[in-house]
Amino acid sequence: MNRPDFQRIILLTALLLLPFASMAYADGSKPYVDHSETTRDLEAQGVSMKARKHAVTVYEVRSEVAEINVRAATDMFMTALIKSRRFRVMERSRMEAGLATERDLNADGVTTGDAGAYKLGGAGYIFEPVISEANLGAEESESNTGIGGMNVGSGKITDVIGMDIRVIDASTGEIVDAINVRKKLETKGSSVSGVGNLIDNALSLSGKSGLGSMTPEHSSRKTQRESVDQAIRALIELAVAELAKSSEEW
Secondary structure, eight states: OOHHHHHHHHHHHHHHHHHHHHHTTOOOOOOOOOOOHHHHHHHTTOOOGGGOOEEEEEOOOEESOTTSOHHHHHHHHHHHHHHHTSEEEOOOTTIIIIIHHHHHHHHTTSSSSSGGGSOOOOOSEEEEEEEEEEEEEEEEEEEEEEETTEEEEEEEEEEEEEEEEEEEETTTOOEEEEEEEEEEEEEEEEEEEOHHHHHHHHHHHTTOOOOGGGSOOOOEEEEEEOOHHHHHHHHHHHHHHHHHHHGGGO
16 A cells, blocks of 8 residues: 555544544533423413412422432422512421421511511412333334444334323312323434554455554444433423413413
8 A cells, every 4th residue: 555545544543533532522502491392381371470370389390210310300490480480489398497497486586577476378279290101112223233243223212101180179168170290302323443454455355465563543422311300391381372372271
């Protein structure tokens, strides 16, 4: 092999490897306010504080799926209720950690004001959410393509999670509304290997000898997983937006 051919091969291999090398020095993204599609839909239907006729709360998001952090999901649900700007939201899930302690301090004369002398506002409706289904590996696909000793592969795994939510009238115990929502989560993967084989085989086809141990080699694998927490938030925001629309009928 003459020198120009060797230089071209080295240059080509360097160009192939450059994007993967630069990934090691990525700084990540800046923090940002969530303006996802479900968030925008949720916030778009808000009304003024005086127009919010229902006082509501949520005690706990229950889960039949072990991988779900129910405390985080409960906080997400509370946030979604507030972001909808359709309800007067009463704190219940963290009473002992904040509100009750502050009221006790006030009642004991430790803090100023008279917050401890008043009753807490009651919730007219209670949301009862449960993450009710998780179909892991609902769909799987994989493909591999080989050319000249190089192999390119790809695959996808699709999971499905679902949530059921009931709305209960606190004064009667009657269930006045309910909804169930589902979302797919996708894990995608791709891989490349055997670049050196392709180079040697290409040289062989052109009547030239391979580079042997000097043949540049490259392999890579990339996997993209959709966040379960983001999926749960999207489910919650969609459900709350839909329930907010029907709340006029309660």
